[in-house]
Amino acid sequence: MPLPRELISIERIFYEPAVETFPYGQTMLARYRSAERIVVPSHWKIPELHGNEGSVEDWIRIKRSTLVLGVKKSLSMRPNGRSAHFIAPSTSNGCAMACAYCYVPRRKGFANPVTLFVNTEQACGAIRRHALRQGPLPEPDSIDPQAWVYDIGENGDLSVDASLYDGVRDFVHLFREIPNAKASFATKAVNRDLLTYEPRGRTRIRFSLMPERIAKLVDVRTSPIHERIAAIDDFVAAGYEVHANFSPVILYEGWEDEWRELFRQIDGTISAASKAQLRCEVIMLTHNAGLHDVNLGWHPRAEDLLWRPDIQEIKVSEGGQTNLRYRSGWKGRWLARFKDLLAAEMPYCTVRYAF
Template sequence: MTLLEVATIHAEPASLASARGQEVLARFPDAEVVEIDSHWAIPDLHGAEENVARWVRIKAEHLVLGEKKTLTVRENGRSADFIAPSTANGCAMACAYCYVPRRKGYANPITVFTNIDAIARAITRHHRKLGPKTEPTQCDPVDRVYDIGENSDCSVDARVSDNVADLVAHFARLDGAKASFATKHVNRDLLALDPRGGTRVRFSLMPRRDARLLDIRTDTIDDRIAAIDDFVAAGYEVHLNFSPVVLRERWQSEWALLLDELTDRLPEPVKAQAACEVILLTHHEGLHEVNLGWHTQAEDVLWRPEAQEAKRTGPGGLAGDVVRYRVDVKRRAVARFRELVARHAPWLTIRYAF
């Protein structure tokens, strides 16, 4: 199955009538259009347990159009200084550890938010209200960084609408601000844009054995590494997102090999502007149950009760707790990962690790 074979578009009336909504319809002229009251409540998709067996097919064949109602900019301090209002939610890829389905239940196709102009204005208002960034942060020493892809993969979103292209152009003109998103998909159409250093792309990488098991429907690790230099040459800042770090047998030696490969393959100009973030796996009881319905092999490494502990999150989403590695296990693993980077990729700054 190709990444997108859209057969059905579920659309809120306002989104259907919008210019962005009409643009999306034009990209998928053969799709059936079904009007819905809310992108959060689609009876045939959300909360229907029988959809687990069709987990991947739904991602490829269904698309949702809605409006982003809450245009709040949230503080972050890790991947970015702030999280911008989402321009999309969900993904056509099917990474076994993805946290987004926790809220959507048993189906997680892409939802495109069509009120892109309102989203861009909200970002601009927030940035200008704060004024220039006066102190460096681990996110960036100069620019205020806004994550624009918290709940989706912007490289895939750009195949569905021009939302991402619009934001890349927006941040190219917004002095003192920078967009940022992590991705597991190489969309070379983004190379034709003109980011002018105003967008940071964080290519997500992990050892190949982990990627083959867990990064379902994503581009290969080879393809992602090969694209890094091209994106830097096109005017993007490119960082690395080591996420998730899954603790299983040989994890240290396999990460060491990947770090050695990056040291050998990446040219010096790429290394000079690079930094990375390190995120150990978190998982979820509800997502664990979903995965058992379509990808049981993933749970052999993701679900490790002997090394994990529960972490209660806020209301909403799939039933159950978020689980993370026990504090003592995680502390040792983070320290060891820092040692691996220092030894095998000393040129690479770790912005944060947790």
């Protein structure tokens, strides 16, 4: 089932010259043969898309109508230790959705549409070799009791990517063949085509969830929260491991009541089988002054929730970014309160990690 044309309808393709030498590159250019084509030296170097503040005015149009095709240069694995053991080479970068808190625009530029990497076979080979070198998982941990977990969607949303090309299917099928590893990715879109992929328990989907009222303000162009919750049983039945990604947790007057309502909605919707395998991660909001300025240009209402310097403080991330996070000390208390609410309403949902 294709995603709505309102979300993505390709009219223009930027692509690196080498894209035409790969089967997926040829397939994508043929699939969208009516789209305008523009050759660029690098998917990172497209001035009218990346670093162009003027694109704020066209933010949604660009995300809906523009596709970038590139070749992934680095195929190395990065240690993670939170949602996965390793971050695998990305299948994509950027997104057709426009969540107001997204960190990707901080790194790659303002209007950052979907970039698909067409050398999927090379990436799959690199993952396979790396996983086999690891041997068995030494002991159960908070990430998984049995397998090494590879996040295959760090910089995009694979449910959207899967509506554009078959590379996501390739990755899901790859992990069926690796006995000591699982794939994992978070998503805010419900793409029921993924139900036909037969993951056989080797791919973990993390549906991102938050109170519906807040999602309508900050989760721009995503599947409604109730649709994500309603999809959980179907994805479990199709052979996926399904976890919840409670992210970001945004603090505001009344946040506890709305999260309690969300937990009760989940509990009253999903089956016993889904509850038995459900785990979650909890991520408190991180914001950024540069992104705040961008948002003021296209979605200022979201900033009423996201920009709270009265309860936030500056902190430099592991990647060197200067971000705003909830103040230490208080953040720990709020996080503890969140976990208490979750335990009261969904005691079966173990928190794998929280920060």
